[in-house]
Amino acid sequence: MRRLRYAEALNEALREEMRADPSVVLYGEDIGIYGGVFKVTRALQEEFGAERVVDTPISEQTMTGMGVGAAMMGLRPVIEIMYADFLPLCLDALANQASILHFVWAGQVSVPMVLRTQGGGGAGAGAQHSKSLEAMVSHIPGLKVVSPVFPADAKGLLKAAIRDPNPVVFLEHKLLYNTTGEVPEGDHTVEIGKAAVVREGSDVTLVANSRMVLEALKAADTLAGSGISCEVVDLRSLRPLDTATIVASVKKTSRAVVVNEGWRFGGFGAEVAAQISEAAFEYLDAPVARIGTHDLPIPYSEPLEAAVVPSAASIVEAVRAWG
Amino acid sequence: MRRLRYAEALNEALREEMRADPSVVLYGEDIGIYGGVFKVTRALQEEFGAERVVDTPISEQTMTGMGVGAAMMGLRPVIEIMYADFLPLCLDALANQASILHFVWAGQVSVPMVLRTQGGGGAGAGAQHSKSLEAMVSHIPGLKVVSPVFPADAKGLLKAAIRDPNPVVFLEHKLLYNTTGEVPEGDHTVEIGKAAVVREGSDVTLVANSRMVLEALKAADTLAGSGISCEVVDLRSLRPLDTATIVASVKKTSRAVVVNEGWRFGGFGAEVAAQISEAAFEYLDAPVARIGTHDLPIPYSEPLEAAVVPSAASIVEAVRAWG
Amino acid sequence: MTNAPSQDELVEMFRRMVIVRRLEEKLGDLHKQGRTRGPIHRCDGQEAAGIGATAVLGTDDVATSTHRGHAHYIGKGLDLRRVVAEIFGRATGYCRGRAGHMLIADRATGMLGGNAIVGGGMPIAVGQALALKAQGRGRVVATFFGDGAAQTGVCHESMNMAALWKLPLVFFCEHNQYGLTVHARFQSSIEDLHRRAAGYGMPGVAVDGNDVVAVYRAMREAVARARDGGGPTFIEAKTYRMTGFSTSDMGGYQSGEEMEAWRPKDPIARTRALLERDLGAERTAALAAEAGEMVERAFEQALSDPMPGIEDLADGEYGAGEYGADDYGSAA
């Protein structure tokens, strides 16, 4: 199979869906001629015109609300929010409009919009451009939330998200755009709400999402060297969460480390850890370990940033702490 | 001791702090002549003037950001956001400004502001006026978050919040304003970050905050009738969380039910449950139970709303489920 | 007079204004009896604005409303019984009791919809207008909002985008002098909000919001511009909220003189006087009486409708995309 960069896989998903369905439109800052600051929308305005690939003013709040309005009238808007740090600006439209209207209006409308954004640290972008805010969006009923790590899933989940009749928040990571992987051509979709076991193992389950899956895989390699066999579960979807796959793995290994790049306190990892403790209580040999970004604004300077964002090393350390 | 309504206790705290410290100012919608839609700021504009009790336009985002600016220049603003459902509008200023600037500017400023708001269901206020969004604000490092249930703590924590050099989100509940309790006169403060054991018991620990503490106490009464002895921990502060008090109780009882009015999935209860499972793993006889609002937008109609918001009955049910 | 309503239209607007007023008064009565739930925001005094503006819209045009939307609901053609049923949380309400009075929507008449977040309807209207523009069928969106909402950030963002993209959208601001309890002079840096339209290269007009004919005419011009691809218009209707901000209003912030000064401008009395000139007092009174009876019947029916059962919640948080996008305005 051909290998594509993560950004190219997303671009292909957008192009295919736009070709197949004229109601798919893109709204965002700098997504037109420039093709997006991470080049995910490269050359799409050229192909589909400025009516379907719309450069918007810097107005995240209205951009999101406008997605809701367009979606309820039959369009399928895909909105690009440049950094996840700007999600707070979108949250009113997400929590008070996008997520509620299908339910509150008793099914009279659906809101098939996708809100793409990218988060994460490690690039020296500072406290206002490095956050991972999974926890804020995945708490909201009526939204779906996905965060693929591999290019194939990026393509498959984006296509599924565009076709979903519900609002979907699609979380990317700035350090993933240049990673590559095999990506199926054509109509490849991945079901929202399904995790994947991306490495099998017997001693510990590492549950991760987005870039942290790569760190978990690295940690698994390292630990294999000391005879510890790690199973790695890539959540892919955060809401709905595939509890069954996670729990099946933990029942096998009896130990779990949950890795999420959001701040540890009140982070998405708390939900995953709580669910594991609820559903696999009798099977656990040790408390579920949780790893997240230290509870601090993310500092700019390299040694400081590296100290607060989780990595393979922190995962290895957590596993080794069990002795 | 005299009894005050919850709203009066808050009003007294504001008045005392404003008399003691001319840098304390209030910003909010309808807080002036009208005294706030829940009457917490009653008669304060009369006493302190329109320069210190400022009616603002309907501009939550700028109101919050302006609190940050005023606080860093030496004022101590207390901002009233009418409904917690509007917190998303404040989150950019909270997550990208208020909470980070002390740290990111390496201590050159502090941001001693308080953002008061009220949430919660049960009043027929509908999906856009009934949410409990503890999870969104308590995830943010640099913020403190409190949610007192009793009038005495409301007064004591509000005074502590105003004096705190850090930004504090102060969460009230619409159904608490008319509840009454004994409130110490004069300079009564309650330390932020300390939970309280409000009922002692030996069989189960019920951990709750805000109005859910009242429901937990009711449930404890009911369960006492069937010979089950509940200890009730009132969190009071959500961030920093008093893990020690919670864990001490659970080590004694070996069972815990966490009750938080936010949506269950990704709610604040997940953090509490995860911490209990981490710190009291060896002591637990059963998985920690979590109760929250059902994962749905909050419906208006009474029977529907009653079905989704947690209550004493749901707590009793969770405890009885252990058999 | 250009753009003036026909006599039939005026009669219909009068009928609807009376319905709205009786609806509000009935709700006030029931509130006093403790029979309502949650805050209810009446629009007494603003009927000419809401009814005059919606009268110009077709069923397949779209409107977004606010927490104070009863005139928009009636004006857009919603069935009164189902509106009342929703306000009382009944299973027969437009949203099966899930929405309550602030959030009513009706797909068939293009009411999409009420909104209890101040300013919340405006970005949605921008998106709706973008979609309608793409469809190219000449449909328009009217977004209703108050003088308080005009101060929100989304109002600026929405006006900028609507003007930038020449969307088929009318910004209809009901300037009733107050946010909840705060007078406009403490909320807004200028008195005449329509003057802000110039900052977006958008036409802005002020109109006597208690004169239903004036409102109709201004709206007709704006809607025609929108349909013809001329882009958005900002209409500021100067009016006054004659009752509390909601059923929970405890008063004390309005001067008696101010309230007295507005009383003679009551839009219903003015429309009635107008009609009496044409139809005579008797026919006009009969019209009003009939409207009042209709309201009585709607309440009787709605209040005996069943509450939803909790099995209603079984369909859960997500939709399955049950329908197509083409049946908006199907009541047309």
Added chain:
Amino acid sequence: MTNAPSQDELVEMFRRMVIVRRLEEKLGDLHKQGRTRGPIHRCDGQEAAGIGATAVLGTDDVATSTHRGHAHYIGKGLDLRRVVAEIFGRATGYCRGRAGHMLIADRATGMLGGNAIVGGGMPIAVGQALALKAQGRGRVVATFFGDGAAQTGVCHESMNMAALWKLPLVFFCEHNQYGLTVHARFQSSIEDLHRRAAGYGMPGVAVDGNDVVAVYRAMREAVARARDGGGPTFIEAKTYRMTGFSTSDMGGYQSGEEMEAWRPKDPIARTRALLERDLGAERTAALAAEAGEMVERAFEQALSDPMPGIEDLADGEYGAGEYGADDYGSAA
């Protein structure tokens, strides 16, 4: 000429403009060598705006800046070495490396501060101005922002509140024609942003942002008005960003003609020509050379400064209220 700068002031502004330009060029060079980290937003071409505007502020006046703040930092009197140190994440930087180039603050000179959220500085400036007004010492706030930021909701809310409360605040908009890559004509419904000021009853003026004297004069008038209790002013400085939106700009969205048309308007060349008339070419060149050397030295020093160690993080997420509120502008 009313409000014109003295010759000494003009010399100082020229010196600072050259410092800023050299700073940007050095950063560009180091970026090419792979020695910078994270995106860096240069302001080449906008030096007259940033330097001319800040020249009018006292050390105890406050400024909020943006992601593109280097001219504001230098104009407000920050020490170049510590600015560079911060940009390179050194322990000796203004924020001990925690902030990076977009978020620099210096309490002593009233730079509070850079901000990487577009529009983020404006509400903060409103609050600062409220506090300064309460203190009654005639201090003012200048809030810098771009043409892109002018489209954000907080810009509207902040302008409304500042005008409503007559705050000592200057809204200084650097209209450099672009958001990141999107031309203003695709972002803004009007070309002349200062015209929006009228919608708040606020004076609004446009000025040639590449003419440091014109900027200085407009700002001086606005600052005097603010100090005297006359409330806020909106200044729109028309200028052009001569390099990429940041070091990660891949180009392709600007026309060659446009870039060529702005080149002769380079604010440094124009100020240099002005000074040469008064001081002669030699002294002017010497001034520029001296400034360039200063920049070289600052980089040398800063780049040999240590990185912070992780023990720096030990003080944690909360502050203890270490200092009083009175030492702002202590460099005065």
